Amino acid sequence: MYKVAIFSSDEILVKKISHSVKFLDCNLFKFPALRSNQRAGFLQNFDLIFVQKNQLNLESNNPILESSTIHSPACTVAFFPDDQANLAGPLLDIGYDRCLNESFDEEHLAALIRALLRRRHGSCATVSFYGDLEFNHTTKQSFLKSDLLNLPMREAQILDLLLRKVGQIVLTDEFLSQIVPQSNGMNKSTIHVYIHRLRHRISSNVLPIRNIKRNGYFLKKYTQPVRVKEANTVFGYLNL
Numbered sequence: 559m560y561k562v563a564i565f566s567s568d569e570i571l572v573k574k575i576s577h578s579v580k581f582l583d584c585n586l587f588k589f590p591a592l593r594s595n596q597r598a599g600f601l602q603n604f605d606l607i608f609v610q611k612n613q614l615n616l617e618s619n620n621p622i623l624e625s626s627t628i629h630s631p632a633c634t635v636a637f638f639p640d641d642q643a644n645l646a647g648p649l650l651d652i653g654y655d656r657c658l659n660e661s662f663d664e665e666h667l668a669a670l671i672r673a674l675l676r677r678r679h680g681s682c683a684t685v686s687f688y689g690d691l692e693f694n695h696t697t698k699q700s701f702l703k704s705d706l707l708n709l710p711m712r713e714a715q716i717l718d719l720l721l722r723k724v725g726q727i728v729l730t731d732e733f734l735s736q737i738v739p740q741s742n743g744m745n746k747s748t749i750h751v752y753i754h755r756l757r758h759r760i761s762s763n764v765l766p767i768r769n770i771k772r773n774g775y776f777l778k779k780y781t782q783p784v785r786v787k788e789a790n791t792v793f794g795y796l797n798l
Contacts (some may be wrong), residue, residue, distance in 0.1 A: 559605060560584035560675075565592040566610035571637060572662055575608050578667040581697045583711060606671065607634045610660070611649060621684060632676035637662070672696045686721040688780050691764055693721050702764065712737065713756045716749070720767065720777045729774040 560582050566572050567590040569582045576586060584606075592609050601607060636654040638645040656670060675696060676684060686693045692701040698714040700707040706788040709717065719728055735750045753775060758765060768776040 560590075560605040561587065562606040562608070563587045563589065563601075563604040565589045565610045566608070566637070567591060568610055568655040568660075571610055574662070574664055575667070578664045579606070579671060581668060582671070583703065604632050606674075607632045608631060609634070609636050609654070611636045611638050611645060632675075633671070635667075635670070686724075688721060688724070688777075689710055689764060691760065693717060695722070700760075702760065707759065709759060710757070712752050713759065716752050716756055717760075717765075720765075724777050727770050727774050729775050732774070 562579055562582070562584045564572050564575050564586070566575075566588075572588060579586070587604070634654045635656045635658060636645075636649045637658055637660050638649065640659045640661050643659065655674060658667065658670075672684060684694060684696050686695065690703045692704075693699070695718055698709075698711070698718060700709050700714065700717060701708045716733060719733060719736050730746045730749050734744055734746070737744065753767060757765070766778060768778070770776050
């Protein structure tokens with residue numbers, strides 16, 4: 559689960575940003591401003607950071623201090639007033655990943671967030687296709703023949719990892735370490751329960767998950783069913 563921080567006292571801006579990130583599985587934290595006494599390691603707690611800036615609060619900050627903290631593992635986006643487009647360059651120079659004016663389009667920001675998170679995770683793939691199954695790794699949404707499946711969070715996280723590691727054995731311990739948020743009640747038995755539920759929702763004809771005894775689970779590489787006119791034609795697992 560992502561942790562998202564919004565630093566702004568503008569209720570309209572906060573509402574627009576909140577609406578843009580609603581596709582994420584996240585906890586949202588709102589603060590009226592990014593204060594200097596919050597910067598010592600504070601930003602390290604978040605995956606996404608949105609900050610409202612203007613000429614006044616940019617000039618009042620110490621650029622060296624801000625540069626040393628904005629350069630963090632988090633993805634950072636600054637918003638400036640529409641009539642202060644000249645702030646974009648200085649904001650990028652002090653470490654923000656992207657800058658947008660305050661009248662931004664919400665769909666554009668959502669697409670920008672997906673791109674930033676892909677880059678953060680070192681991957682350009684957001685959607686996996688496995689036969690008739692489509693899975694979005696960012697939104698954790700699944701579609702079967704274009705119909706939304708509405709998988710619960712845990713089952714979606716299980717499917718996420720299986721599709722990222724098609725053709726590989728996924729150890730049970732790996733599921734435990736990757737599923738977030740962490741829960742004290744999670745163990746190898748509960749992983750088996752979630753796998754069972756996932757199999758119940760998606761048939762083995764579509765998603766053939768194999769148990770590897772005392773080891774983990776395995777999803778073979780997808781093979782397109784051979785047709786008479788397409789003999790010996792095999793398509794592998796696709797990541798777009």
